[in-house]
Amino acid sequence: xxxxxxxxxxxxxxxxxxxxxxxxxxxxxxxxxxxxxxxxxxxxxxxxxxxxxxxxxxxxxxxxxxxxxxxxxxxxxxxxxxxxxxxxxxxxxxxxxxxxxxxxxxxxxxxxxxxxxxxxxxxxxxxxxxxxxxxxxxxxxxxxxxxxxxxxxxxxxxxxxxxxxxxxxxxxxxxxxxxxxxxxxxxxxxxxxxxxxxxxxxxxxxxxxxxxxxxxxxxxxxxxxxxxxxxxxxxxxxxxxxxxxxxxxxxxxxxxxxxxxxxxxxxxxxxx
Amino acid sequence: xxxxxxxxxxxxxxxxxxxxxxxxxxxxxxxxxxxxxxxxxxxxxxxxxxxxxxxxxxxxxxxxxxxxxxxxxxxxxxxxxxxxxxxxxxxxxxxxxxxxxxxxxxxxxxxxxxxxxxxxx
Numbered sequence: 400x401x402x403x404x405x406x407x408x409x410x411x412x413x414x415x416x417x418x419x420x421x422x423x424x425x426x427x428x429x430x431x432x433x434x435x436x437x438x439x440x441x442x443x444x445x446x447x448x449x450x451x452x453x454x455x456x457x458x459x460x461x462x463x464x465x466x467x468x469x470x471x472x473x474x475x476x477x478x479x480x481x482x483x484x485x486x487x488x489x490x491x492x493x494x495x496x497x498x499x500x501x502x503x504x505x506x507x508x509x510x511x512x513x514x515x516x517x518x519x520x521x522x523x524x525x526x527x528x529x530x531x532x533x534x535x536x537x538x539x540x541x542x543x544x545x546x547x548x549x550x551x552x553x554x555x556x557x558x559x560x561x562x563x564x565x566x567x568x569x570x571x572x573x574x575x576x577x578x579x580x581x582x583x584x585x586x587x588x589x590x591x592x593x594x595x596x597x598x599x600x601x602x603x604x605x606x607x608x609x610x611x612x613x614x615x616x617x618x619x620x621x622x623x624x625x626x627x628x629x630x631x632x633x634x635x636x637x638x639x640x641x642x643x644x645x646x647x648x649x650x651x652x653x654x655x656x657x658x659x660x661x662x663x664x665x666x667x668x669x670x671x
Numbered sequence: 672x673x674x675x676x677x678x679x680x681x682x683x684x685x686x687x688x689x690x691x692x693x694x695x696x697x698x699x700x701x702x703x704x705x706x707x708x709x710x711x712x713x714x715x716x717x718x719x720x721x722x723x724x725x726x727x728x729x730x731x732x733x734x735x736x737x738x739x740x741x742x743x744x745x746x747x748x749x750x751x752x753x754x755x756x757x758x759x760x761x762x763x764x765x766x767x768x769x770x771x772x773x774x775x776x777x778x779x780x781x782x783x784x785x786x787x788x789x790x791x792x
Binding site (some may be wrong): 473478532543556557561562564565566568569571 | 758762772777781782784785787788
């Protein structure tokens with residue numbers, strides 16, 4: 400790929416998704432775009448970029464964006480956020496929302512569904528405490544293809560073994576040929592929607608807990624700030640935000656502050 | 672350094688598991704079937720046991736049931752590592768006292784994830 404084509408493609412990706420690519424990601428770009436080219440019956444990445452330059456076909460640009468923004472995910476990734484959710488955050492929400500008996504969670508980069516489904520299983524494990532409660536989990540992603548996989552709730556043997564405790568596997572999955580299917584009781588808890596983090600999240604509703612993990616790392620400072628400010632506006636005043644291990648609000652957004660003792664968990668500064 | 676006994680009749684699987692576990696800072700020993708593993712455990716209990724199911728002489732399930740009857744035999748964390756990948760086998764393993772279950776083929780990420788889940792890492 401020529402430097403000119405790389406720059407052209409990077410510009411499109413940043414404009415559409417916020418994704419920032421440095422030249423050391425040239426290999427990643429090429430490896431992700433080759434299958435897109437093949438699917439279009441185009442022989443090479445050079446020809447694919449030429450096609451985009453010539454026609455500016457929105458459908459093809461969406462395919463290129465989706466190919467670049469689809470990232471690996473696994474169940475109970477990093478483990479500790481889910482422990483914090485179950486042991487610290489959820490009990491507080493149950494206490495604070497005791498009169499309404501409802502809460503909402505947003506997984507802002509749901510990818511193939513493992514994160515929202517991990518939360519769904521974590522909640523189901525606490526079912527005794529949640530009798531009469533209404534809880535919604537919304538999972539959003541910029542890729543239609545990955546959302547289709549997430550909605551299906553079907554995973555390979557390899558996928559269910561990375562992070563999934565076996566006790567939960569036997570409780571919440573069914574095996575169908577070589578695939579593992581999440582039971583309807585888990586799938587029905589998560590509502591998947593298309594959403595681009597660069598847009599205004601207002602229409603998604605109001606949330607008590609937001610997971611936005613391992614996505615800000617792909618954005619530049621300005622885009623990180625914009626995304627975080629957008630999230631802060633749709634969170635309840637006492638809501639909490641979970642970020643990935645390599646992410647922080649420091650120097651990016653004044654809307655959030657770290658919650659002491661809870662790694663990667665942030666509250667709103669407007670809550671005092 | 673934590674210890675792990677690798678119990679598998681396949682030399683190749685023992686070699687792959689050994690390499691991964693050494694990278695995770697485990698000291699390893701090996702047994703080729705359940706009988707050898709049980710003899711090992713009567714002398715010294717490891718922190719973890721990575722256990723195949725189908726082996727000659729004594730299979731993994733027979734070994735697990737016998738292990739849990741030994742004095743302090745409930746202490747080692749037992750992780751099945753087997754080609755048996757149906758729900759019945761997995762349920763039976765967990766109900767019989769296994770702590771985790773790995774379906775072959777495995778890689779270092781899966782081993783690391785499972786050992787983390789059971790608190791060994």
